[in-house]
Amino acid sequence: MQLSLFDSGDYYQFPAELLDYTEHFLSEDKATSLEKKLIESVPWKQRMQKMYDKEVLTPRLTAWYGDDDKSYHLGGNNFSVNAWTPELLSIKYKIEKLTGHKFNSVLLNFYRDGNDSVAWHRDKESELGNRPVIASVSLGEIRNFDFRKKDNHRNKYSLPLQHGSLLIMKGDLQTNWEHRIAKSNRPMRPRINLTFRQIREL
Numbered sequence: 287m288q289l290s291l292f293d294s295g296d297y298y299q300f301p302a303e304l305l306d307y308t309e310h311f312l313s314e315d316k317a318t319s320l321e322k323k324l325i326e327s328v329p330w331k332q333r334m335q336k337m338y339d340k341e342v343l344t345p346r347l348t349a350w351y352g353d354d355d356k357s358y359h360l361g362g363n364n365f366s367v368n369a370w371t372p373e374l375l376s377i378k379y380k381i382e383k384l385t386g387h388k389f390n391s392v393l394l395n396f397y398r399d400g401n402d403s404v405a406w407h408r409d410k411e412s413e414l415g416n417r418p419v420i421a422s423v424s425l426g427e428i429r430n431f432d433f434r435k436k437d438n439h440r441n442k443y444s445l446p447l448q449h450g451s452l453l454i455m456k457g458d459l460q461t462n463w464e465h466r467i468a469k470s471n472r473p474m475r476p477r478i479n480l481t482f483r484q485i486r487e488l
């Protein structure tokens with residue numbers, strides 16, 4: 287795994303048990319055709335999100351797919367669940383085979399350009415349980431996945447997520463670290479991110 291530091295004056299070793307990065311998880315062709323298919327066929331929506339006490343529009347489009355037609359509360363959002371498509375199921379099986387972890391849902395993010403983003407957060411909803419394993423597939427534009435220690439923001443890293451890559455987030459990552467996809471002034475093509483999760487019923 288290659289990590290670039292934000293602040294070259296300080297050096298922190300990032301604990302490898304929290305992240306697993308596979309750069310060429312999908313072939314270039316596979317990744318490109320999947321990206322095109324998802325952009326065209328997913329019922330993308332800009333949703334409302336609770337930020338402190340206010341409801342704001344998320345600065346990206348999202349969609350939720352999963353095992354049945356229940357809708358889950360995730361971080362106070364009420365997503366209605368779409369049924370698995372053959373493309374998403376086949377990616378899910380490929381990740382399960384590689385990692386040995388099972389997933390029952392996937393949250394899709396569509397970053398239309400550099401203006402779209404996800405703010406610093408942890409995926410710590412109780413539906414995910416303790417120390418969740420989240421599998422994140424990236425398609426399209428290379429965006430930086432930034433992460434920082436919750437109690438020491440200077441302990442901060444950036445990982446450029448390549449087209450067709452797989453990032454596994456695990457261990458205490460969602461407990462002790464925050465992550466984000468920052469906005470950029472650089473002209474950017476669209477990017478799609480798929481985060482496979484195991485949601486429990488509460």
Ligand SMILES: O=C(O)CCC(=O)C(=O)O
Binds near residue numbers: 422431479
């Ligand atoms: O787009 C990404 O790589 C990260 C998305 C994310 O953090 C999330 O959906 O919780």
Ligand SMILES: [Fe+2]
Binds near residue numbers: 407408
């Ligand atoms: Fe996240």
